[in-house]
Amino acid sequence: MSITPGATLRELRERKPLVHQITNYVVMNETANATLAIGALPVMAHAPQEVEEMVGLASALVINIGTLSDPWIEAMLLAGRAASERGIPVVLDPVGAGATKYRTETAHRLLHELNVTVLRGNQGEVATLVGTEAEVRGVESMATGLEPAALARGAARQLGVVASVTGPIDHVSDGERVIDIANGHPLLAAVTGTGCISTAITGCFLAVKPDDPLAAAAEALIAYEVAAEDAAAGADGPGTFHARLYDALAALDPDTLDGRAKISWA
Amino acid sequence: MSITPGATLRELRERKPLVHQITNYVVMNETANATLAIGALPVMAHAPQEVEEMVGLASALVINIGTLSDPWIEAMLLAGRAASERGIPVVLDPVGAGATKYRTETAHRLLHELNVTVLRGNQGEVATLVGTEAEVRGVESMATGLEPAALARGAARQLGVVASVTGPIDHVSDGERVIDIANGHPLLAAVTGTGCISTAITGCFLAVKPDDPLAAAAEALIAYEVAAEDAAAGADGPGTFHARLYDALAALDPDTLDGRAKISWA
Amino acid sequence: MSITPGATLRELRERKPLVHQITNYVVMNETANATLAIGALPVMAHAPQEVEEMVGLASALVINIGTLSDPWIEAMLLAGRAASERGIPVVLDPVGAGATKYRTETAHRLLHELNVTVLRGNQGEVATLVGTEAEVRGVESMATGLEPAALARGAARQLGVVASVTGPIDHVSDGERVIDIANGHPLLAAVTGTGCISTAITGCFLAVKPDDPLAAAAEALIAYEVAAEDAAAGADGPGTFHARLYDALAALDPDTLDGRAKISWA
Numbered sequence: 001m002s003i004t005p006g007a008t009l010r011e012l013r014e015r016k017p018l019v020h021q022i023t024n025y026v027v028m029n030e031t032a033n034a035t036l037a038i039g040a041l042p043v044m045a046h047a048p049q050e051v052e053e054m055v056g057l058a059s060a061l062v063i064n065i066g067t068l069s070d071p072w073i074e075a076m077l078l079a080g081r082a083a084s085e086r087g088i089p090v091v092l093d094p095v096g097a098g099a100t101k102y103r104t105e106t107a108h109r110l111l112h113e114l115n116v117t118v119l120r121g122n123q124g125e126v127a128t129l130v131g132t133e134a135e136v137r138g139v140e141s142m143a144t145g146l147e148p149a150a151l152a153r154g155a156a157r158q159l160g161v162v163a164s165v166t167g168p169i170d171h172v173s174d175g176e177r178v179i180d181i182a183n184g185h186p187l188l189a190a191v192t193g194t195g196c197i198s199t200a201i202t203g204c205f206l207a208v209k210p211d212d213p214l215a216a217a218a219e220a221l222i223a224y225e226v227a228a229e230d231a232a233a234g235a236d237g238p239g240t241f242h243a244r245l246y247d248a249l250a251a252l253d254p255d256t257l258d259g260r261a262k263i264s265w266a
Numbered sequence: 267m268s269i270t271p272g273a274t275l276r277e278l279r280e281r282k283p284l285v286h287q288i289t290n291y292v293v294m295n296e297t298a299n300a301t302l303a304i305g306a307l308p309v310m311a312h313a314p315q316e317v318e319e320m321v322g323l324a325s326a327l328v329i330n331i332g333t334l335s336d337p338w339i340e341a342m343l344l345a346g347r348a349a350s351e352r353g354i355p356v357v358l359d360p361v362g363a364g365a366t367k368y369r370t371e372t373a374h375r376l377l378h379e380l381n382v383t384v385l386r387g388n389q390g391e392v393a394t395l396v397g398t399e400a401e402v403r404g405v406e407s408m409a410t411g412l413e414p415a416a417l418a419r420g421a422a423r424q425l426g427v428v429a430s431v432t433g434p435i436d437h438v439s440d441g442e443r444v445i446d447i448a449n450g451h452p453l454l455a456a457v458t459g460t461g462c463i464s465t466a467i468t469g470c471f472l473a474v475k476p477d478d479p480l481a482a483a484a485e486a487l488i489a490y491e492v493a494a495e496d497a498a499a500g501a502d503g504p505g506t507f508h509a510r511l512y513d514a515l516a517a518l519d520p521d522t523l524d525g526r527a528k529i530s531w532a
Numbered sequence: 533m534s535i536t537p538g539a540t541l542r543e544l545r546e547r548k549p550l551v552h553q554i555t556n557y558v559v560m561n562e563t564a565n566a567t568l569a570i571g572a573l574p575v576m577a578h579a580p581q582e583v584e585e586m587v588g589l590a591s592a593l594v595i596n597i598g599t600l601s602d603p604w605i606e607a608m609l610l611a612g613r614a615a616s617e618r619g620i621p622v623v624l625d626p627v628g629a630g631a632t633k634y635r636t637e638t639a640h641r642l643l644h645e646l647n648v649t650v651l652r653g654n655q656g657e658v659a660t661l662v663g664t665e666a667e668v669r670g671v672e673s674m675a676t677g678l679e680p681a682a683l684a685r686g687a688a689r690q691l692g693v694v695a696s697v698t699g700p701i702d703h704v705s706d707g708e709r710v711i712d713i714a715n716g717h718p719l720l721a722a723v724t725g726t727g728c729i730s731t732a733i734t735g736c737f738l739a740v741k742p743d744d745p746l747a748a749a750a751e752a753l754i755a756y757e758v759a760a761e762d763a764a765a766g767a768d769g770p771g772t773f774h775a776r777l778y779d780a781l782a783a784l785d786p787d788t789l790d791g792r793a794k795i796s797w798a
Contacts, residue, residue: 018404026560026576028292028333032458037504042458043362043404044292047335050368057365057403067560069579069603071335096575099589102582137589138550138575190782192564192574237779238569247503250456284670294558294599298724303770308724309628309670310558313601316634323631323669337601513769516722 003179005219006257008209013039013254017059017207021200022046022076024066024095027193031062031200037249038223040204046072051079059207061088062200063114065106066095066139073106080114089117089206089213092161093199097121098128098136111159118206118217119155120164120199123148130155141167149178149266164217166198171266172221174214178266181218183225190238191245198224201249222261227252229260269445271485272523274475279305279520283325283473287466288312288342290332290361293459297328297466303515304489306470312338317345325473327354328466329380331372332361332405339372346380355383355472355479358427359465363387364394364402377425384472384483385421386430386465389414396421407433415444415532430483432464437532438487440480447484448528449491456504457511464490467515488527493518495526535711537751538789540741545571545786549591549739553732554578554608556598556627559725563594563732569781570755572736578604583611591739593620594732595646597638598627598671605638612646621649621738621745624693625731629653630660630668643691650738650749651687652696652731655680662687673699681710681798696749698730703798704753706746710798713750715757722770723777730756733781754793759784761792 018041023031028044035042045054048071055061061083063076083090092114094107107129110116119126124141127134132146146154152171155163164172170181188194198221205220206213227248235241284307289297294310301308311320314337321327327349329342349356358380360373373395376382385392390407393400396417400410410417418437421429430438436447454460464487471486472479493514501507550573555563560576567574577586580603587593593615595608615622624646626639639661642648651658656673659666664683666676676683681703687695688707696704702713720726730753737752738745762780767773 020404024576025291025557026564029296029458030561032292033504033508036456036458041404041406043365044290044333045362045366046333047368049336050334050366053366053368054404067576067578068582070581096577099575100577100582100585102579102585138552138573138586140573190568191778192561192568235779236776237782238565239775239778239780242565242778243505243509243775244502246457246505246508247501248505250503250505286670291557295562295724298558299770299774302722302724307670307672309631310556310599311628311632312599313634315602316600316632319632319634320670509771509775510768512723512771512774513767514771516769516771 003215003218003263004258005222005261006254008205008219009223009252009257010254012204012208015208016041018043018057019060019062019203019207020055020058021062022079023062023064026066027196030193031197033246034197034249035200035204037246038201038204046075048075048078051075052082055079055082055088056086058088060203061090062203064093064095064196064199065103066196068103068106076110077113084115089210090114091118091120091199091203091206092116093196094121094125094129096139097125098134099138104128116161117213118164118202119159119161120202122195123151123165123167126155126163126165127151130158153178162213162217164202166195170221172218179218180264180266181221182262183222185228185232187232187238187241188228191242223252223257226257226260269481269484269529270524271488271527272520274471274485275489275518275523276520278470278474281474282307284309284323285326285328285469285473286321286324287328288345289328289330289462292332293462296459297463299512300463300515301466301470303512304467304470312341314341314344317341318348321345321349321354322352324354326469327356328469330359330361330462330465331369332462334369334372342376343379350381355476356380357384357386357465357469357472358382359462360387360391360395362405363391364400365404370394382427383479384430384468385425385427386468388461389417389431389433392421392429392431393417396424419444428479428483430468432461436487438484444532445484446530446532447487449488451494451498453498453504453507454494457508489518489523492523492526535747535750535795536790537754537793538786540737540751541755541784541789542786544736544740547740548573550575550589551592551594551735551739552587552590553594554611555594555596558598559728562725563729565778566729566781567732567736569778570733570736578607580607580610583607584614587611587615587620588618590620592735593622594735596625596627596728596731597635598728600635600638608642609645616647621742622646623650623652623731623735623738624648625728626653626657626661628671629657630666631670636660648693649745650696650734651691651693652734654727655683655697655699658687658695658697659683662690685710694745694749696734698727702753704750711750712796712798713753714794715754717760717764719764719770719773720760723774755784755789758789758792
C-alpha cells in the first residue's frame with residue numbers, strides 16, 4: 001500500500017463529500033469549519049427523526065462522545081446502524097473514555113453495536129478501551145502502561161478497527177502494520193477540539209478512500225498536521241494559531257503534501 | 267420605498283435592540299458575536315419555561331432549524347406565537363430544508379403556524395418550501411429548477427413572507443418587487459454559519475425597521491456583505507477572514523454604506 | 533491577606549488543575565480555550581450519569597445558566613452537591629438572572645441548594661439576586677439602584693458567598709472587605725461570552741487557592757483583564773481582539789502580573 005495524502009486531498013476537493021457529524025457541543029463550529037476548509041461539506045444532525053435519512057446522503061459518519069447524554073447516544077446508534085447497512089464508513093472519537101464509567105461504557109457499546117471503521121483517540125482513551133491501565137484527566141490523556149505503537153496495533157486487533165492513536169507521535173494501525181507520523185506542532189495541544197478536528201478530517205479522507213481505511217486515517221493526520229505546522233509559523237499564541245489553522249487547511253497544496261509527510265513504518 | 271442601509275444601521279446602533287435567537291448549536295457563538303458587532307444585543311434562550319417571557323423583551327425573534335430536535339421545535343412555536351401576539355417580527359432560517367423530511371416538515375410547520383415576517387434561506391431550501399425540485403446536500407444548496415429572482419417572488423407570494431434568497435447574487439422580494447444584491451465575497455462560502463449570521467443580521471435590521479421588512483431584509487444583506495468585502499481584504503483564508511468579519515461589522519460606516527450597495531430592481 | 537495573581541498563576545500552570553464546567557452552548561468552546569490558555573484543563577460534561585463522577589476528578593466546578601433547561605438544572609444540582617460533599621469550590625454565573633423568572637428562580641435555587649463559593653455576575657444580575665430593582669436586557673445589565681461596591685458587599689453577606697461583580701470597575705467582596713479592580717478594556721463588552729470566560733478563569737484560580745476565595749476571585753479578574761489589555765493592543769476590532777485574547781492569556785507573565793494590577797480596597 002502507499003500513503004498518498006496529496007492525491008487523496010485532490011480527490012476530496014473534487015468530490016466535496018458530505019460528512020455527517022454527531023459530535024459534541026464544544027467543537028461543532030470548529031469541526032464544521034475544518035471540514036469546509038479541507039474541502040468537504042459538513043452536516044450536523046442529531047434528531048432520531050432524521051439521522052438515518054441524513055447519513056444516507058453522506059459519504060462518512062463521524063461520532064464523537066465529548067458531551068454525551070442518552071438522547072445523543074440513541075442518535076449515534078441509529079445513524080451508525082444506518083451507515084453500516086449502506087456501507088458508509090464510521091469514525092468514532094471516544095472523548096474522555098476512561099474519565100467516567102458513562103463514557104467508557106458508551107464507547108464500548110458503540111464499538112460493540114456498530115461497525116466502526118476507524119477509532120481515533122488519544123493514548124489514554126484507547127488504552128482504556130483495550131482494558132489497559134490508563135490515566136485520563138477529564139479529556140486529557142496523562143499516561144498509559146503501554147508502548148504506543150503496540151497499543152495501536154493491539155487496539156486494532158482487539159477491537160476490529162483501524163486504530164488512530166494521536167499524540168506527539170501518532171500511531172495508526174490495522175492490527176498488522178503500524179504507521180508512525182511525526183508531523184504536527186505543540187500548539188495543537190493548546191487549543192480545545194484539535195483532537196476532535198483530527199477525527200473530522202479522518203472522516204473526510206475516509207469518505208474518498210473508504211476501501212483503504214489505514215491509508216485514509218494516516219493521510220488525514222498528515223494533511224491536518226502539516227496544516228498545523230503552517231498555521232504555527234507566524235502565530236502569536238493559541239488564538240491566532242486557531243484562526244490560522246483554517247487558513248492553512250484551505251491552503252494545503254496537494255502537490256507538495258507527500259514530500260512533507262514525516263512517516264515511518266513500525 | 268428607499269433602501270437606506272446607512273440610516274438604518276445608525277438607528278440600530280443608537281437603539282441597540284435585543285434580538286432573541288433560537289438557533290443551532292453550531293453557530294450560536296458566531297451569530298451572537300455578529301449581533302454584538304453590528305450594534306444590537308443578542309440573547310439565546312430555548313427553555314419552554316422562559317421563551318415567551320424572553321421574546322417579550324426583544325424587538326425581533328430569529329428562528330433557525332440547523333440542529334433541530336423536538337424540544338427545540340416546541341420552543342420555536344411558543345416563542346414564535348408570543349412574538350406574533352406582541353407584533354414582534356420573526357425571521358426564519360430553514361437550514362437544510364430539502365435534505366431530510368424532518369427539516370422540510372418542520373419548516374413548513376413553522377411557516378404555517380407562525381406569522382413569519384422574513385424567510386432567509388439559500389435557493390435549494392426556499393425552492394423546497396415552494397414545492398420545486400431542488401437538490402440540497404446536507405445544508406448546501408446544489409441546484410434548483412427555477413430562475414432565482416422568480417423563485418424569490420414566487421416564494422414571497424406563496425408563503426406570505428418577505429423572501430430573502432441568498433447566493434452569489436441575493437434576491438429579496440415581497441411578492442411584487444425583487445431587489446438584487448451583488449455585494450459579498452466568495453470566502454463567505456468557506457466559513458460555516460455565514461448564512462445563519464445573515465439571518466441574525468436580518469433580525470437586527472428588522473428590529474429597527476419592522477414596518478418595512480422588504481427594505482430591512484435587503485439592507486441587512488447589504489451591510490453584512492459590505493463587511494464581508496472589507497474582511498476579505500487582507501485575509502489569508504477562511505480562518506482570518508472569519509475573525510476579521512466581526513471587526514468589519516463593528517467598523518461599518520453608516521455614512522458610506524449606501525454608496526457601496528450593489529443593488530438593482532428586478 | 534495579599535493579592536498575588538502572579539504567584540497563583542505560576543502555581544496554576546504547575547498544577548494544571550482540572551476544571552469541570554457545566555455551562556451554556558454559546559460559550560463552551562471559548563471558556564474551554566480560555567481555561568487551556570491560562571494553563572488549566574477544562575472538561576465539559578452534563579449528563580446526570582456522569583457529572584458526580586466527573587466533578588470528583590476536578591479541582592473546581594463552574595456552573596453557568598446562560599442557555600438553561602430543566603435537564604441541565606438537574607445536572608448542575610447533582611454536580612454541585614457532589615462538589616460540596618468533596619470540598620470542591622463552586623463558581624456560579626447567573627447569566628440573565630432578572631431577565632426571566634426562570635433564570636432568576638434557577639439562580640436562587642442553585643444558591644439555596646448548593647454551597648456556592650463565588651458568585652460571578654454583572655451588576656444587574658447580582659442586584660436581582662439580592663432583591664434590588666435592576667434592569668436586565670437579555671443578558672446585559674442596564675442599571676441598578678445600588679452603588680456597586682455596596683452591592684458586592686451586600687450580596688456577599690446576604691447570599692453567603694464571595695461576590696464578584698464585574699463591570700467597567702469590578703467589585704469583589706467577602707461581605708467585609710471590597711476589592712476594586714480597574715483593569716480591562718472596552719472591547720471585552722464587544723465579544724459575547726467574555727463574562728462567562730471571567731467565570732471560568734475564576735474557577736481556575738479557585739482550583740489552586742480554594743481556601744482564599746476572595747483573593748482567588750480578585751486575582752482571576754486581574755489576570756484576565758490584564759490579558760484583555762494586551763489583546764486589545766494591536767487588535768482591529770472585536771474579532772481579532774477575540775483571537776488575540778487567547779494568545780494574551782497564554783503569554784501572561786507571572787513575574788510582571790502583580791505590578792500591572794489596578795486594585796484598591798473599598
